[in-house]
Amino acid sequence: xxxxxxxxxxxTPGQPASISCTSSQxxxxxxxxxxxxxxxxxxxxxxxxxxxxxxxRFSGVPDRFSGSGSGTYFTLKISRVExxxxxxxxxxxxxxxxxxxxxxxxxxxIK
Amino acid sequence: xxxxxxxxxDLVQPGGSLRLSCAASGFIFDNYAMSWVRQAPxxxxxxxxxxxxxxxxxxxxxxxKGRFTISRDNSRNILSLQMSSLGVEDTALYYCVKGxxxxxxxxxxxxxxxxxxxxVSS
Numbered sequence: 001x002x003x004x005x006x007x008x009x010x011x012t013p014g015q016p017a018s019i020s021c022t023s024s025q026x027x028x029x030x031x032x033x034x035x036x037x038x039x040x041x042x043x044x045x046x047x048x049x050x051x052x053x054x055x056x057r058f059s060g061v062p063d064r065f066s067g068s069g070s071g072t073y074f075t076l077k078i079s080r081v082e083x084x085x086x087x088x089x090x091x092x093x094x095x096x097x098x099x100x101x102x103x104x105x106x107x108x109x110i111k
Numbered sequence: 112x113x114x115x116x117x118x119x120x121d122l123v124q125p126g127g128s129l130r131l132s133c134a135a136s137g138f139i140f141d142n143y144a145m146s147w148v149r150q151a152p153x154x155x156x157x158x159x160x161x162x163x164x165x166x167x168x169x170x171x172x173x174x175x176k177g178r179f180t181i182s183r184d185n186s187r188n189i190l191s192l193q194m195s196s197l198g199v200e201d202t203a204l205y206y207c208v209k210g211x212x213x214x215x216x217x218x219x220x221x222x223x224x225x226x227x228x229x230x231v232s233s
Contacts, residue, residue: 047156094219097161097216
């Protein structure tokens, strides 16, 4: 089971934000990689990848976004939230597909 | 530019069948796994099914196993999802999604289509 906290967040522009994601099983593969990814779905858009394998920013993703964690506990941080960051953030594991793929999502609103 | 264009979504009665398609372009199709991800109205994302680049390995969410079949035509760059015994719980926007590697597991979803809507209702 993938869980996320909080499920909603309201942030003032310029302030940091943090979302946690917990897996009921370790997402660490014997090859040393951990298959936990982060996506954001902005209003009216398809989801897009932000972070892959815990901490790797996808091409074009600003360095305001960072991922960390290991094993079963992970965090997505936005160092300085901007108006365009509003959306629903999902963690997703691909270590144990098809079970429990996505977390429930965290809605981020900008004050 | 990588593009994924879904089609085939429709209104269908409970118990009915539907086939979704996804036309891919802008990348070497058979080098990459593909997945279907769905989103019920107002709900979160659910990975539905995945297929390896060569089409040999497939897998399904428990909620659709035995009812849905994923396939791909690498000669035409087409991904398909055959859906049968549809129920109201299958009502969703279905996204076609490109994987980052040859397998849908141990990877991430790097390009998403805009989706096609399936509505199951009498």
